[in-house]
Amino acid sequence: MSWSEFFAMKGYALYVWGSYGVALSIFVIEIALVRHKRKITLRQLRLMRDAGEEE
Amino acid sequence: MFYGLAGKLVPWFAAAAAVLFAVGLYIGFFVAPTDAVQSEAYRIIFIHVPTSILSMFIYLVMAGYAALGLIFNTRLSSMMATALAPTGALFTFIALWTGALWGKPMWGAWWVWDARLTSELILLFLYLGFISLHASIEDPRRADRAAALLAIVGSVNVPIIYFSVKWWNTLHQGATIKFTGTSMQIAMQQALFTMLLACWAYAIAMTLLRVRSIILERERNTQWVQDLPEVRS
Numbered sequence: 001m002s003w004s005e006f007f008a009m010k011g012y013a014l015y016v017w018g019s020y021g022v023a024l025s026i027f028v029i030e031i032a033l034v035r036h037k038r039k040i041t042l043r044q045l046r047l048m049r050d051a052g053e054e055e
Numbered sequence: 056m057f058y059g060l061a062g063k064l065v066p067w068f069a070a071a072a073a074v075l076f077a078v079g080l081y082i083g084f085f086v087a088p089t090d091a092v093q094s095e096a097y098r099i100i101f102i103h104v105p106t107s108i109l110s111m112f113i114y115l116v117m118a119g120y121a122a123l124g125l126i127f128n129t130r131l132s133s134m135m136a137t138a139l140a141p142t143g144a145l146f147t148f149i150a151l152w153t154g155a156l157w158g159k160p161m162w163g164a165w166w167v168w169d170a171r172l173t174s175e176l177i178l179l180f181l182y183l184g185f186i187s188l189h190a191s192i193e194d195p196r197r198a199d200r201a202a203a204l205l206a207i208v209g210s211v212n213v214p215i216i217y218f219s220v221k222w223w224n225t226l227h228q229g230a231t232i233k234f235t236g237t238s239m240q241i242a243m244q245q246a247l248f249t250m251l252l253a254c255w256a257y258a259i260a261m262t263l264l265r266v267r268s269i270i271l272e273r274e275r276n277t278q279w280v281q282d283l284p285e286v287r288s
């Protein structure tokens with residue numbers, strides 16, 4: 001079975017790859033967002049601590 | 056303490072999820088045979104069913120933690136509920152999306168006001184309601200309580216989704232996977248079960264990672280947070 005046949009999914013390519021494509025991108029976006037949330041939370045903590053020390 | 060433990064667990068669950076996804080997709084696309092009736096379209100099952108199962112399971116776990124937080128006033132339980140909600144909402148959206156893309160070739164319609172589809176859509180709104188309600192209240196403790204009430208009340212919807220295919224004659228297929236076993240071909244079962252474990256490990260990794268940030272935010276004035284290496288550096 002050639003790759004092109006595989007990706008054609010016997011004519012259901014749009015539906016199959018539409019499903020998996022969206023699911024994969026949602027997972028990737030969620031991972032990026034959660035990691036980003038951690039970075040900015042840590043940055044806020046450092047800013048607060050520096051601000052605290054200046055008083 | 057939990058913060059440190061969660062930190063150690065995240066990489067393990069993330070790695071497990073990655074491996075399980077790879078194996079599950081491999082079996083699902085290269086080992087499992089073509090379906091007699093649905094040809095290749097049925098392969099959507101390997102993402103649709105696990106995300107649907109998890110959308111319901113995560114909601115129950117979320118409602119459980121929210122109830123614990125409400126009853127015992129344990130902040131960590133409420134934080135876990137808050138951490139679970141976004142991942143649960145995303146799984147519900149994927150379940151609806153993949154269901155629509157599977158329904159179009161098989162039933163000829165992206166959406167049908169069918170008992171199961173409608174109750175799953177309500178589940179999505181419950182998740183979004185939980186997230187927005189919690190975000191809209193300034194004081195975290197009051198936000199936990201308010202959102203917990205919504206989660207607990209909303210949990211009645213989960214059995215409705217699960218049994219909807221039995222109670223009403225729905226267009227949606229009946230339960231293919233019953234606890235008593237399934238009529239599915241062996242490779243299909245293996246792919247489905249592997250993908251379910253993959254989504255489960257992914258959900259845990261995401262939730263633990265998110266809860267760590269929530270803990271840092273809400274415990275920012277504590278000494279132990281200030282002493283954390285990642286905060287000091």
